[in-house]
Amino acid sequence: MAGAVSALFLLDIKGRVLVWRDYRGDVSAVQAERFFTKLLEQEVDPDLHDPVVYDNGVTYMFIQHNNVFLMTAARQNCNAASIFLFLHRVVDVFKHYFEELEEESLRDNFVVVYELLDEMMDFGYPQYTEAKILSEFIKTDAYRMEVTQRPPMAVTNAVSWRSEGIKYKKNEVFLDVVESVNILVNTNGQIIRSDVVGALKMRTYLSGMPECKLGLNDRVLLEAQGRSTKGKAIDLDDIKFHQCVRLARFENDRTISFIPPDGSFDLMTYRLSTQVKPLIWVEAQVERHSRSRIELLVKARSQFKIYSKLHNCSTATNVEIEIPVPSDATNPNIRTSMGSASYAPEKDALVWKVKSFPGGKEYMVRAEFSLPSITAEESAPDKKAPVRVKFEIPYFTVSGIQVRYLKIIEKSGYQALPWVRYITMAGEYELRLM
């Protein structure tokens, strides 16, 4: 359904309109504001209501970013997935312009906000949403510099995501291979589900219209080329590409070729649903001594190899383990064998941080809390939270994905430097307690 949006609102945390753009004139700001503030009053936690709400003939769809709500109002039967994505793009564009999207940055930049909203959507239909292309239209911020009087380039060339005439003194490309591990372990220590979501994040600082070609150790490709794939090829489940990648070409011969947009973007994302061994394993024992004391013994073990192919010494960094404790615990007494642990009452959790956690090691933390001896008769139901783990492991990927080459060819023939970096981090990493 290609329905059009009637208006776009930017609202503060209480639901008051900061800026709005009326595209079709069939919803009123007052009505929308009244509705939305009421909605926010009803529920303290914005998580609780659906992001799509219907009121009196109008569908409101909203997302939150920092202390700002972005909301569309529509009377037509719109394409919901597309609108949410559009709102996220609006956030990206604003971030590009204001560094961060929040109430204050909006208030400081009304004029640019209006300009952007005008170019991103016309009469409720999305138009251009790439920050770099929009900068062709947006004049206000550049007002101290000479206003370039060339016609907007983007719309006249076939590559809609990149404008012509970009120049850098030093041509460089940064490629980050980021894999996040999602894992869920049940109370018996069994892995219920695990998967890996990977992304190739790129930042390009390249002049002209460069042609890039990326080679990965993709099994299908290597086998097609008749090379041996023993041990170093990988299977990727579902690959998604940035719009710059020539999809047809990939379908044909698995080559990833593209003219990149300028600046940062996600070149490709993929998913791996094979069982992953938990990289960091946490076991927690909770003992309740009498009614007034609780003792925790938490062991964390790193289960990745000390030596990896990419780098000689793998170490998890910024490890943060959150162990839930009863909400009425007091008087923490904590000892750790490594790192530091502290009680975070706002999360009802013991937070244990280890800056550097080499592979194959095991560390421990012991904690003791007092509990009030008298508890309220009807205490709030225990929300048993899982143990949650955050970490990063540089120079390491779970999937074993490797960038074999990244070729950059531009007609002026410059040499560009590609920089590649690998990192694995925890995504939704949860271990259920007892």
Add this chain to the structure above:
Amino acid sequence: MYGFQGTLVRTKPKPVSPKLTRSFRRRAKRELLSPSALLPPHPHPTDGMAPPAPNPPKSSSPSQPSGKSEVTDLKLQLRQLAGSIAPGSDDSRRELFKKVISFMTVGIDVSAAFSEMVMCSATSDVVLKKMCYLYVCNYARSNPDLALLTINFLQKDCRDEDPMIRGLALRSLSSLRVANLVEYLVAPLTSGLRDSSPYVRMVAAIGVLKLYHISPSTCLDSDFPAMLKSLMLNDPDAQVVANCMSSLQEIWNLEAGNLEEVSREREALLSKQVVYYLLNRIREFNEWAQCLVLELASKYIPSDSNEIFDIMNLLEDRLQHANSAVVLATIKLFLFLTMSMADVHQQVYERIKAPLLTLVSSGGPEQSFAVLSHLHLLVMRAPILFSSDYKHFYCQYSEPSYVKKLKLEMLTSIANESNTYEIVTELCEYVANVDVSISRESIRAIGKIALQQYDVNAIVDRLLQFLEMEKDYVTAETLVLVKDLLRKYPQWSHDCIAVVGNISSKNVQEPKGKAALIWMLGEYSNDMLDAPYILESLLENWDEEHAPEVRLHLLTATMKCFFKRPPEAQKALGAALAAGLADSHQDVHDRALFYYRLLQYDVSVAERLVNPPKQAVSVFADTQSSEIKDRIFEEFNSLSVLYQQPAYMFTDKEHRGPFEFAEELGSLSLDPDTVENVIPVQSYGSSDNDLLLGSFEKEDGRAVANNDSAYSAPGYSTSLIPDADFLNLTTPSIPSQPSSVLVDLLGLGTPDTPPPPALKLNPKGVLDPGSFQRKWGQLTTTVSQELALNPQGVAALAAPQALLRHMQGRSIQCIASGGQPPNLKFFFFAQRDGETSSFFLVECLINTSSAKAQIKIKTEDPSLSEPFSALFQSALTELSPS
């Protein structure tokens, strides 16, 4: 508060020097990944790509200036600057304009400065112009007279040599939305559509649509649609093409009268030529426009299977697009294309599985919400699809509840023999772990799975364990479920009653849970020793019981108990009837009175009514008719799927999306007669009406709750006839055709044939799919009926082709068919043989398991619809295996 520091009123705005501003520019954040200190630093490029940083004019105001004096002051300053050509005057103007815009945004009325703003707009500075346009558009509608002032300079700017200015001016001009200014819009739009710059053409294409909304006649009379069409097919710029397409779709959709010309235009947009042209260029479009093209293509009806495969091969790579909207649009197209090819359709499901699963976990929670809603819809149609991927729908602790809820629904829908154990185990985790609303939903989910008849044994055990958790809400939800389970599986009553009997009614506060408990007390009085005494103690607190639902159940349960254990319950019954008669709630009062009179009339009749022999409920009524579900599927990839309602239920007529198909379905489906395609359920007795209507729709606020009249009067009035219960058993749900139903029930299989038709059909009627779809969209339904098929007919339907040949023999042609047993769907048409040669269109839904057909007939000549309907029905009922 925020934002504006310093003083509001400055007599002379001081231009800030460029250098100064640039040095204040915030530096772009450099670290892309996590800001880990331990990572070896990336070599970073030196400055250069910092985004155009904000440099807010730190000039203005306390946040809520009182207004008047400031506005006057601004006017004065603007007037001073109006004619100035001194160097730097543009900068000063910019500062002033910004201030005006800020005022406007925070809600101060600055329309008083209109003429000054217009005076200052005579400038070549793009920034100033932009701000001025913004200002003008904002105030034009409320000040049409002032708007007239701006026409002149806007028109002039439309001829500016800078394409940027031409485009902006044209957009502003068309956004004024002042009806009496449309005459000034036609010429600039016409030249805008022919402009050399794609930016201007792109703006003009949407401008035409804006004009249409102000004055449809002006737009159509100036022949804009034709210009848009030729631009759409010829313009080299993709965004121009996309905007033309949006405009045309909306215009022809809104024009959707019965005009021959309009429908021809609408059809032309869906012609092979146009669709192929757009699909071949799809890679040039940006992601949003790609969605539009795919959406348009999903309305296209290919002529043969080769075409279908060509299109799918062309578009398969779209499934790898990073934009979830593009992927969903592609999926819709694939599903719609293959609707009539069962095996390919199945392959499509297999192909789209991986991309869909990825979409669930990528992107923000709102996108997951949208994608999951669509997945849920697909799973309803193909439950087996994700049955081995159930782990993808396990909830994560940090997800928002709206995502969790949908995941629970998914888990419920994909549960089958192979995965029930794992799914229920996971759901049990949620009952104990997460927040209350999810905990409740999880219990309901477990119950639904149990009612689907998988692994009931283990589930009942688990449910009973929940009762031991002694959490109020868990107990209440569980009781409701146990009640439903008992109605379906009476064989579990011993286990359940033993546990339920231990629950003190004082611990159950929630009306629904309490009502369920009371129902069990009444129904199983014989098995629960204390039943009469518990009821008695509950009756003592009658006045404190706020929910009428509970009081109603109390009445009925006491009645039941009385018939089972008269001596012990007599006292309670007296108390219940007395309390009920004195009750202020109408339903409670009426029911008490009804019981009272019934007992007076004849105790044995009363017993038969209240305590009929128990029969298990086989299927709980589904609240949504399959027709509505199909309708929602037709609107795949739109809000309909999220609301689980077709568009007509939540949009006004004039806001329906482009190419709404068969709008009149709406009124029909709301008609209670058609909604009631409830699978015949054998009832316990009329006093249980409230339970009979199924437990699902009560919980499900989103569903189309037409059956909300749980305690409605008709139930009782029929019950006054002693045999009501008996009648109720024999004539379920099809009151319109009792004779055929009776015949069918007797299994004779010889339905009464309608009188011989007087209508003659053209045996060689021809209608192409496009025209069929168009006509279907235009015409209204004249006949809508449900009829029973004879068993031979159903047997013959094992090969749907048999039906097609059979109907063809009677000059009724099939144009499309689909679905999988037991649900088949056919579209037929026939043409009258004679001078008028009007068409008849039929939609026929056949359920082979219940041997029912639902037909809907549309005709160009309403006077002939009855004879044709008779003809069609007789043709259908005469079907037998050849």
